[in-house]
Amino acid sequence: MPLQIKLGAITLDCPEPLVLAEFYQQATGLEPHPKSNADFAGLIGEDGLLIGFQRVDGYRAPSWPGQTVPQQLHLCFNVGIEDGLGEVEARLLALGAAKPDHQPHDEAEARVLIDPVGHPFCLVRR
Structure with a gap:
């Protein structure tokens, strides 16, 4: 029997999380996560799936x-x-x-x- 798990988040590395989150927010209409900041930003789908964007130095x-x-x-x-x-x-x-x-x-x-x-x-x- 398969495990009963559900995908909760996908996170992309990037140099500027808020900038990339804004691109995907405009592209998808997903809502920004209220705790988004310069190091980690997120968008939330209706089903609860989070698309995250995390700062990586030297990206x-x-x-x-x-x-x-x-x-x-x-x-x-x-x-x-x-x-x-x-x-x-x-x-x-x-x-x-x-x-x-x-x-x-x-x-x-x-x-x-x-x-x-x-x-x-x-x-x-x-």
């Missing part, structure tokens, strides 16, 4: 798709068909995301973007 951005600096973590966000990947992508690019040349998926189904500090993440049409 090095992943070198996706290469592995000189491994990607460490890869988030995927579902996009409703009514929103359209192109519209969501454009909004995220305006917030500070980047789109790498290497796109391993059919762009009608998924797109890889890079957050402002280098973490790759996917937009997946659902």
Whole structure:
């Protein structure tokens, strides 16, 4: 029988937690954690899942798709068909995301973007 555990948090290393939390807050609409500060910031989902951002001195951005600096973590966000990947992508690019040349998926189904500090993440049409 599997353990009865539930994922409670995902934490990303970054140079400035409040700045990266603001990017993801604008991207997802998740609520900021009330105890967020310059060393650790968080966003809380309706289901209680916390996305955390912790300060790391000497942070090095992943070198996706290469592995000189491994990607460490890869988030995927579902996009409703009514929103359209192109519209969501454009909004995220305006917030500070980047789109790498290497796109391993059919762009009608998924797109890889890079957050402002280098973490790759996917937009997946659902």
